[in-house]
Amino acid sequence: MTTPAATNASPGDPGEPGEPGGPGDPGDPGDVVRLVAVRDAALSVDEVLAALDHPAAGGVDLFIGRVRDHDGGQEVGALDYTAHPGALAALHEVCAEVAAEFDVKALAVVHRTGALAVGDLAVVLGTAAAHRGTAFDATRALIDRLKARVPIWKHQKYADGSDSWVGTP
Structure with a gap:
């Protein structure tokens, strides 16, 4: 499932997402949540930046979260x-909370779905603030809350042929 630049804009706001003057316009300083997406396609660091x-x-x-080659002492082949x-x-809710807190x-997050190989980007997210400390803290809160509350599950496939689900209820 993919969405265009999704924001905290309300119905009736001018323009389409990403258009000048519309929701998601990077020139609109009042629009903090700039990009929120879950995609079955390769992620772009440049898009988030x-x-x-x-x-x-x-x-x-x-x-930047990448697929690593191991987990729990086992060699991961793919996931x-x-x-x-x-x-x-749920991701929009987390973003709104972090933006308010x-x-x-600015805040942006994109999470990948589908088949990924070792080294592929699984999540790219970030924040921008007047000072680095705020950006560091907000980004940490964003990834921690995403991992804890957004229902995206990982099915790991190990080199020995076994597999496991991670993050499922």
């Missing part, structure tokens, strides 16, 4: 991420 651009941001913190139909709504100027 561009969404975090804000003239008042002196600190930008970016987190699949599966998202619950409510994952995007921290003095950030």
Whole structure:
């Protein structure tokens, strides 16, 4: 499931997402949540970094989660991420909380679903704030809350032919 730049805009706001003057316009300093997506396609660090651009941001913190080659002492060959139909709504909720709690100027997050190989990007997210400390803290809160509350599950496939589900209820 993929969404365009999704924001905290309310119905009736001018423009379409990403259009000048519309929700998601990087020139609109009032729009903090710039990009929220769950995608079955390769992720772009540049897309997230561009969404975090804000003239008042002196600190930008970016987190990149990649598929590693091991977990729990086992060699990982590949994995699949599966998202619950409510994952995007849960991700929006987490983003709104972080935006309200921290003095950030911009926030963006994209999570991958589908089949991933070792080294592939699984999640790219970040925040921009006036100062680095706020950006660091907000980014940490964003990834921690995403991992704890957004229903996206990992099916790991190990080199020995075994597999396991991670993060399932």
